[in-house]
Amino acid sequence: MRVELRLLASMRRCLPENDRARGKMIFDLSDGTTCRDLLVKADIWGRSTLVVLVNGRYAAPERELLNGDVITVFPPVAGG
Numbered sequence: 001m002r003v004e005l006r007l008l009a010s011m012r013r014c015l016p017e018n019d020r021a022r023g024k025m026i027f028d029l030s031d032g033t034t035c036r037d038l039l040v041k042a043d044i045w046g047r048s049t050l051v052v053l054v055n056g057r058y059a060a061p062e063r064e065l066l067n068g069d070v071i072t073v074f075p076p077v078a079g080g
Contacts, residue, residue, distance in 0.1 A: 001067035002028050005042055008074035014044045029065065036061035038071060051076055 006024040007015055019025050027038060035052050039045035039061075052059050053072040065071070 001031060001033075001065070002026060003038065003065050003067070003069045003071060005038060006070065006072045007044070008072060010075055011044065011050070011073050014042070014047070033065050034061065035059050035063050035065065035071065038065060039073070044073065049076055050074070 004024055004026055008023065012020055012023055015023070015025060025042065027041065029038065029041075035054065036045060039050070039052070044050070050073050052061070054063060054065065054069050056070075056072075059071070
């Protein structure tokens with residue numbers, strides 16, 4: 001299956017240099033791959049607290065991905 005990983009804000013620096021301008025990477029994954037598996041593969045799991053959305057909705061790390069999913073990752077936002 002093929003999914004798109006979008007990294008926003010300070011997470012963009014985790015992308016390979018040639019992907020930073022676009023802010024995204026495409027991954028070909030096996031069926032049953034979870035959000036956590038993808039973040040480990042992208043080498044961003046455990047770097048900091050992350051907000052993960054799949055197709056615009058909050059997703060837990062164990063959520064299985066489907067072909068065509070768009071995964072968006074960014075750091076939590078604090079404000080006052």
